[in-house]
Amino acid sequence: MFSKLNKMNTNSDLVCDVLIVGSGAAGLSLALRLAQTSKVIVLSKGPINEGSTFYAQGGIAAVFDETDSIASHIDDTLIAGAGICDRDAVEFVASNAKHCVQWLIAQGVMFDTHTLANGEESYHLTREGGHSHRRILHSADATGKEVETTLVGKALNHPNIQVIERSNAVDLIISDKIGLPGTRRVVGAWVWNRNLEKVETCRAKSVVLATGGASKVYQYTTNPDIASGDGIAMAWRAGCRVANLEFNQFHPTALFHPQARNFLLTEALRGEGAYLKRPDGSRFMPEFDERAELAPRDIVARAIDHEMKRLGADCMYLDISHKPEAFVRQHFPTIYEKLLGLGIDLTKDPVPVVPAAHYTCGGVMVDEHGRTDVDGLYAIGEVTYTGLHGANRMASNSLLECLVYGWSAAEDILKRLPYARESKNLPGWDDSRVDNPDEQVVIQHNWHELRLFMWDYVGIVRTTRRLERALRRITMLQQEIDEYYANFRVSNNLLELRNLVQVAELIVRCAMQRKESRGLHYTLDFPEQLAESGPSVLSPALHKQVEILGQAAIAFRVGLIWPTDHQPIAVVLAVGRGKREHNPMRQASFIIGHIGTVANVPTL
Secondary structure (H helix, E strand, O other), X not given: OOOOEEEEEOOOOEEEEEEEEOOOHHHHHHHHHHOOOOOEEEEEOOOOOOOHHHHOOOOEEOOOOOOOOHHHHHHHHHHHOOOOOOHHHHHHHHHHHHHHHHHHHXXXXXXXXXXXXXXXXXXXXEOOOOOOOOOEEOOOOOHHHHHHHHHHHHHHOOOOEEEEEOEEEEEEEEHHHHOOOOOOEEEEEEEEEOOOOEEEEEEEEEEEEOOOOOHHHOOOEOOOOOOOOHHHHHHHHHOOOEEOOOOEEEEEEEEOOOXXXXXXXXXXXXXXXXXXXXXXXXXXXXXXXXXHHHOOHHHHHHHHHHHHHHHOOOOEEEEOOOOOHHHHHHHOHHHHHHHHHOOOOOOOOOEEEEEXXXXXXXXXXXXXXXXXXXXXXXXXXXXXXXXXXXXXXXXXOHHHHHHHHHHHHHHHHHHHHHHOOOOOOOEEEOOOOOEOOOOHHHHHHHHHHHHHHHHHHOOOOEOHHHHHHHHHHHHHHHHHHHHHHHHEOOOHHHHHHHHHHHHHXXXXXXXXXXXXXXXXXXXXXXXXXXXXXXXXXXXXXXXEEEOOOOOOOEEEEEEEEOOOOOOOEEEEEEEOXXXXXXXXXXXXXXXXXXXXXXXXOOOO
């Protein structure tokens, strides 16, 4: 962010070798690997155990069984990704899965074991949708909690790791934006410290985005409230490419109950034999896919959505009552106790379920070391597009991706840190010319409207007209939000809304590019899958200031979109000014045609 900076240099409030934005499995595993030789600051947006990792139920996929193979894990992932996975990325992750999980075990994570027929203890491996073998290591049905609790304990007790809870990164500090010479690079970030109610400046040699996904853009989601796409939005504003954001995974089985918000029913239930049923008790998944309940998530979610709409039903049902009671209670204790508290007995009753936004399969483009388009800026975990997931993430590959890229990024950062240029006296934050927020109702109304029309227009089933409607509404909301942001002091809700409306725009633009149905992106206007396809990529260019006769200065950001017909389209983000001299973050988006043409330039 450059609109609220103080032109006078200031000593940074926070200084470290590496700033990690995010405290889930990706961020903490990276921090622990770096901290042996580096000073690390970890920002946790809320309490440190409130991220998506903590709520992950299923497990981590890795080849530990002699009857399984890395080649099989690769093949399963490629199939689930519907033909547009990056094979190199898939091979990289699957090949490094076991040693990264073994590192996690060495940190103290306890996975479930069982006794084999020969009396030996072995890890209990379960199977989930898309997997051809049992290869999911898990800790009952609360794997994420076990992983997060272990990593948090290690991080909080490490002398070289400083964890700051209730702190958001507002924006990245990029060298050329503040007049520093040399290669364009990240030099730190502005941090909204909610404990102190102030924005601090953090100076770092490297910055890592590990902020998770953006499923909060949808009205119904399994994600915690912090999943507002912050890292994607910050990286885009810093000049990083993003890709495949049209592929948002809707988990098929979120609990449908007024007293249970965001509660997920793990895919492992279906892996252990649970059936999906209509209200009349009949199964329906065999009618949609030969793999039935073990089909990939996109197929299962669309099948549930189809049956709900066809029957006019509020939900479908997940039933594992045909399995022994002791088995169910042993393997799914967390779910059993949660449901029992709501008056549902998992061992006897069908459980009402609906699809809900669950995982962002696209994000900031990175290489195998997590490097982005900006020197010194890395991204790992759900915030990224690595190519691993393609058009649909296979179950239990998400925590694995966090671990593998956490390891790989650490290797690269440690190699480069001794040669990293240190930037001192970064600009401080100046909010002396802005006001306190006058009406929070503006933010709350825009929150509700954005999430509702994204669910209705950019959800499980899409059309071109719905996407166009969504984009028009997003453009209007951006203008309102940017106006508010330019004139009032920051707050957590405002920062999240600003980021989420930016990510919503990117999701819609990616979806509008894809003239086919593939994986998680299904459109009634293009129901078939093209013979050849690839990732959808959006690429922002540098900002430049332009003067328009008779108007105040307007800042433009120009980017290229590469649709499936390979015709580059220029996108101009036009902005005006607020109360601050620098304010290139008030944006409204306009397509101005193919390269070489200029049209629809707005009058402000």
